[in-house]
Amino acid sequence: MNIQADGVPLPKRYWAILTVALAISMAVLDGAIANIALPVIARDLHASPAASIWVVNAYQLAITVSLLAFSSLGDIYGYRRVYQTGLAVFTVTSVICALSDSLTTLTIARILQGFGAAGLMSVNAALIRVIYPKAQLGRGMALNSLIVALSSAAGPTIAAAILAVASWQWLFAINLPLGVLAFVIAMKALPNNAHKATHAFDFKSALLNALTFGLLIFSIDGLGHEANRLLVLAMLAVAIVVGYFFVRRQLTLSAPLLPIDLLRIPIFGLSICTSICSFCAQMLAMVSLPFYLQETLGRTATQTGLLLTPWPLAIVFVAPLAGRLVEKKYSPGMLGGVGMAIFAAGLLLLALLPADPSGLDIAWRMTLCGIGFGFFQSPNNFAMLSSAPAHRGGGASGMLGTARLLGQTMGASLVALMFSLFPMNGTRNSLLAAALFAICAAGVSCMRMANGVTKKMAPG
Numbered sequence: 451m452n453i454q455a456d457g458v459p460l461p462k463r464y465w466a467i468l469t470v471a472l473a474i475s476m477a478v479l480d481g482a483i484a485n486i487a488l489p490v491i492a493r494d495l496h497a498s499p500a501a502s503i504w505v506v507n508a509y510q511l512a513i514t515v516s517l518l519a520f521s522s523l524g525d526i527y528g529y530r531r532v533y534q535t536g537l538a539v540f541t542v543t544s545v546i547c548a549l550s551d552s553l554t555t556l557t558i559a560r561i562l563q564g565f566g567a568a569g570l571m572s573v574n575a576a577l578i579r580v581i582y583p584k585a586q587l588g589r590g591m592a593l594n595s596l597i598v599a600l601s602s603a604a605g606p607t608i609a610a611a612i613l614a615v616a617s618w619q620w621l622f623a624i625n626l627p628l629g630v631l632a633f634v635i636a637m638k639a640l641p642n643n644a645h646k647a648t649h650a651f652d653f654k655s656a657l658l659n660a661l662t663f664g665l666l667i668f669s670i671d672g673l674g675h676e677a678n679r680l681l682v683l684a685m686l687a688v689a690i691v692v693g694y695f696f697v698r699r700q701l702t703l704s705a706p707l708l709p710i711d712l713l714r715i716p717i718f719g720l721s722i723c724t725s726i727c728s729f730c731a732q733m734l735a736m737v738s739l740p741f742y743l744q745e746t747l748g749r750t751a752t753q754t755g756l757l758l759t760p761w762p763l764a765i766v767f768v769a770p771l772a773g774r775l776v777e778k779k780y781s782p783g784m785l786g787g788v789g790m791a792i793f794a795a796g797l798l799l800l801a802l803l804p805a806d807p808s809g810l811d812i813a814w815r816m817t818l819c820g821i822g823f824g825f826f827q828s829p830n831n832f833a834m835l836s837s838a839p840a841h842r843g844g845g846a847s848g849m850l851g852t853a854r855l856l857g858q859t860m861g862a863s864l865v866a867l868m869f870s871l872f873p874m875n876g877t878r879n880s881l882l883a884a885a886l887f888a889i890c891a892a893g894v895s896c897m898r899m900a901n902g903v904t905k906k907m908a909p910g
Contacts, residue, residue, distance in 0.1 A: 457583035458641050465639035466581045467590075471597050472632040473537050474574045476625050477567035478601035480544075481509060483609035484560075487618040494618065497553040504557045507671075512564025513571065514667055514855050515660035520572035521848025522707050526651055529573040529580065530640045536569020537636065541629025547622035576847035579835050580641055585777065587836065592773025592828035598854075599765045599827065607755050655707040658696035663852075665689035670863045709845035712838050718846070720898045721834040724786060725853040726860070727891035728793070728826060733861025734884035735797060735819065736761075738868070742877035747807070760813045764820025765827075772828040782829035783898030789829070790892035793822025794885045801881035822888075826895070833898060861887075 458466050484491075484506050492502035524532040543563040550556035575594060582590035612620055666689045672682035700706035713719045736758070743754045772789070776782055796818035803811060831850060838846035864883060869876035 457586070458581045458639075462639050463581055465635050466577075466641065467593065469632045469635040469639060470533075470574055470577055470581070471593070472628055472635075473533070473540070473570045474594070474597055475601045476628055476632075477540065477570045478598055479605050479608065480563065480567065480622075480625070481506075481513075481605070483605045483612075483621050484509070487609060487613060487621055490613065490618050491553075491556070495551070495553045495556065501553060504553070505560055508557050508560040509564040509567070510855070510859070511664060511667060512561045513568045514852070514859075515664045516565055516568040516656075517572050517851050517855070518659050518707050518845075518848045519656040520569045521576075521845050521851075522656075522705075523651060524573040524576060524847070525705070525845060526649070528642050529577050530636070530642050532569050532573050533577060533640065534633065534636050536566045536572075537629060537633050538566070539563075540566030540570060541625055541633065542566075544622045544625035544629065548619040571851045572848045574847065575831065575835055575850050577640065579847075588773040588776035588828065588832050589770065590773075591776075591831040591835065592769045592771075595773075595824075595827040595831055596766060596769040599769070599823070600762050604762065610755070649705045652703065652707050655696065655699060655703070658692060658699065659707055662689055662693040662696050665692065667856075667859055670859055705845075709838075709849055712845060712849065715837050717833055717837040717898055718849075720783075720894055721830055721837070722849060722853050724790075724826075724830055724891045724894045724898075725834070725850065726857040727887045727894065728790060728823070728830070729854050729857025730861040730864070731793065731797065731884040731887035731891065732823060733858045734864055734868075734880045734887065735800070737862050737865040738877040738880035739800070741869075743812075746877070753809075757809060757812050758816065760816040761820040761823075764817045765824040768821050768824030769828050772825045773832070776829050776832045780829075781899050782833035783895050785829040786826045786833070786895035786898070787892045789822045789825030789827075790888050790895055791822070792825065793819055794888035794892060796820075796822055797881050797885040797888055801878050801885065826891070830895070 457463065489502075491505060492498065495502075520532055520536065540563055543559050543566055546559040547556060547563060550559055575591075578590040578594050579587060609621060612624070665685045669682050669686035669689060672678075672685065696708065697710065700708045700710045705711075713722065739758065740754050743749045743757060749757065772785055775785060796815055799815045799818065800812075803815070834850055835846050861884075865876070865880050868880045868883065872879045
């Protein structure tokens with residue numbers, strides 16, 4: 451199905467959004483649910499806890515190193531084709547994960563599953579840009595932000611619920627019926643992008659990209675987890691050298707894999723920086739807070755889940771509102787700046803909790819954080835995508851996902867570093883650092899107001 455001049459007509463638009471929502475939910479959830487099951491998987495597969503961490507790391511690493519490559523393939527061959535291929539790979543490898551009888555097999559399957567997830571994440575925002583009319587792109591971005599936020603937050607709860615009634619294999623097996631359903635809907639409802647790139651896929655750039663981001667992620671993670679400092683510094687040095695040649699190559703290309711040409715657009719570049727800072731702040735809080743709630747306050751795992759719930763619940767209500775405000779010509783820079791300021795205030799209030807807080811003390815601060823993040827994410831994604839030319843939607847979508855993953859990786863690693871440096875106050879210092887990142891994000895977001903974000907889409 452070829453795309454119409456301005457979005458997919460109703461009711462087919464609803465089906466197109468449903469398949470995108472199903473797939474991105476599964477991809478994001480599978481990045482979160484495995485954490486809860488690691489102890490069970492390690493025991494069942496007779497693996498050490500340290501070795502079992504690769505069940506999580508393999509998936510995240512595969513996504514990070516291949517996201518931009520799949521974005522480029524989307525621009526060349528069509529977002530629909532990349533999405534459907536990614537969905538098929540993700541679904542099949544989910545079954546292989548469920549049938550794995552050794553840690554090695556499971557880790558390999560998780561790598562392949564990560565490549566499938568990268569195919570989905572790389573073009574999901576670009577597909578939303580094609581599915582929705584230009585005048586309604588704000589609500590499309592709001593829906594996408596809402597799905598990603600809820601999937602990330604709900605992962606541990608869903609995993610705990612499944613493990614309460616079934617074995618860990620069902621965490622992956624449940625993707626089979628959902629994946630088949632999403633694929634069938636995609637065949638009938640997803641549109642093709644009208645503008646496709648004419649250049650060939652750059653395999654050399656894809657390799658340099660994988661090495662740069664792979665080594666960068668390993669070195670950031672190593673700094674946070676007190677790995678061998680010499681090895682970490684060596685990886686970081688190699689990442690910088692390879693990255694230099696990677697960027698240098700991109701500067702010579704008319705359609706680079708790393709969209710440096712898009713980063714030269716002030717709105718796009720500022721939105722990327724804001725996104726990295728915001729997701730770093732979010733991860734600093736979400737990873738450190740459970741330790742505080744359970745180890746310091748003595749709350750159970752169930753109580754911890756309930757106390758964290760106001761955060762994503764607030765996003766449910768605020769993200770659609772933020773999307774509508776963007777459509778009504780409110781500045782994304784202003785909305786993002788206000789959102790990050792509210793987010794920073796919530797983080798600071800959490801850091802300054804009394805010694806023995808009540809559930810209400812915690813819950814309203816969590817709600818404030820959710821309100822701030824909800825006001826930020828949809829306008830930020832809107833500004834990022836609408837500032838890119840239509841035929842570079844895949845590259846813009848890939849950068850959106852890469853910024854999120856880099857921010858989350860930095861945040862998780864900084865939590866480990868904070869707990870290492872401040873054993874007695876790791877959560878408090880993590881929250882203070884998160885507030886600082888949120889304040890930086892607010893400042894960068896407000897800079898976009900001076901660069902004139904408009905309602906018009908960038909030219910094709």
